[in-house]
Amino acid sequence: MSSADRLLLFLHLGFAIFALGPLTAATMATPRYIRRAQPGVVRYLNRATRVYGLLTLGIFLFGALLAHGRFDQMWLSASMTLFIVALVLLFIVERDQRKAVHKLEVADAERRPAPAAAAPQSAAETAAAETAGGGAVTAPGEGPAAGAADAGPTTPEPAPRAPLGEPAKVETGRIATISGVVALIWLVILVLMVWNA
Incomplete structure (x- = not known):
């Protein structure tokens, strides 16, 4: 093997080590953080x-x-074809990650409570309003019902929250499946290279 071939092999293996490891870790960790709703x-x-x-x-x-144009070898053609398939699948994973981020951000914005339309009156403001009204005395049975005075201000029931990560459930399953297939493709390519080297 010439020194140029050694350099190409070094670069080929270096890119494989420093690119495939973090790439596989990032794609396979994505479903966990989608389920935890961490955009x-x-x-x-x-x-x-x-x-x-x-x-x-x-x-x-x-x-x-490094192949020097010897693409007629079966294992080399198979490896290159599998590599292209893996890249196409990675495009799908990257798209689903972006869609999941958008859906999680929308769901997070919907979960935040809306600002109150009007602040409730304090006890001092309520007493001042009653005093300003002239202190009119109401006959028994003419005022508000006894239970209504103790009920306090009514607030609408909050809408039930969707489970965390639920908005991007489809993307979670697809990313988990495709990233597993891509990792398997990397292993098949590795076996083909080692077996035929």
């Missing part, structure tokens, strides 16, 4: 998927240069 973490994992996904192109490039 900030999912956004970070989406960025990591994009960056390391682009770095995996170096693996393909240096591997193709």
